[in-house]
Amino acid sequence: MRAQSAPALGLTATWLRMRHCIRSSLSATALPLGDRESAKHVSSVIARSGAGLDNLDTDAAARRKIPVLFSPGMNSRTVAEHTLALMLNLLRRITPWANAAASGRWEERGRYQGDELAGLTLGIIGYGNIGKRVAFLANAFGMKVVVAERGGTAITGEYSTLPLEEVLSIADVVTLHLPLTNETKGILSAERLKLMRPSACIINTVINFSLGSTQ
Numbered sequence: 001m002r003a004q005s006a007p008a009l010g011l012t013a014t015w016l017r018m019r020h021c022i023r024s025s026l027s028a029t030a031l032p033l034g035d036r037e038s039a040k041h042v043s044s045v046i047a048r049s050g051a052g053l054d055n056l057d058t059d060a061a062a063r064r065k066i067p068v069l070f071s072p073g074m075n076s077r078t079v080a081e082h083t084l085a086l087m088l089n090l091l092r093r094i095t096p097w098a099n100a101a102a103s104g105r106w107e108e109r110g111r112y113q114g115d116e117l118a119g120l121t122l123g124i125i126g127y128g129n130i131g132k133r134v135a136f137l138a139n140a141f142g143m144k145v146v147v148a149e150r151g152g153t154a155i156t157g158e159y160s161t162l163p164l165e166e167v168l169s170i171a172d173v174v175t176l177h178l179p180l181t182n183e184t185k186g187i188l189s190a191e192r193l194k195l196m197r198p199s200a201c202i203i204n205t206v207i208n209f210s211l212g213s214t215q
């Protein structure tokens with residue numbers, strides 16, 4: 001079944017704001033709160049807060065003639081900010097040092113180590129709504145941003161675009177922002193992971209994203 005964005009079905013932004021119904025990223029059946037007239041032809045829908053549909057059974061929805069809606073860009077700011085939060089936590093080791101302090105192990109503060117984001121190279125795989133926001137935030141932290149080509153094709157933008165293998169080889173941090181498709185599943189194979197620096201890290205905020213075999 002071909003899924004549609006909310007505007008394609010004539011539903012207004014009111015429908016996209018029904019976050020209490022769809023924020024779990026599971027199915028929801030409801031009508032728009034403020035626009036029942038334009039949605040009267042829809043008695044039930046399956047809606048997802050985000051762009052990916054890999055966790056929804058769209059074939060089953062098609063058999064039941066239930067529209068599938070998605071809202072690309074709705075949570076891009078949230079995911080982008082979360083991505084930066086994970087980078088800071090990982091590179092500055094915030095959680096382990098906070099746990100040490102909470103446990104009264106103050107003597108460990110003399111061994112505190114952490115990296116600044118400024119000056120590090122961030123490789124972005126997936127330069128859509130979320131990837132672009134991550135690039136903007138990372139640039140504000142003073143990171144050097146490089147973007148992986150998509151299917152061997154350069155991506156137009158203000159940041160350098162390089163082949164995926166080159167991005168992996170030079171990045172201090174790699175962040176994934178791709179939908180799960182036959183093309184992207186397992187995109188980070190064992191061979192590609194070996195290209196990364198020993199000290200590099202991966203930020204993965206993608207639901208059900210497969211890193212492929214690491215054998």
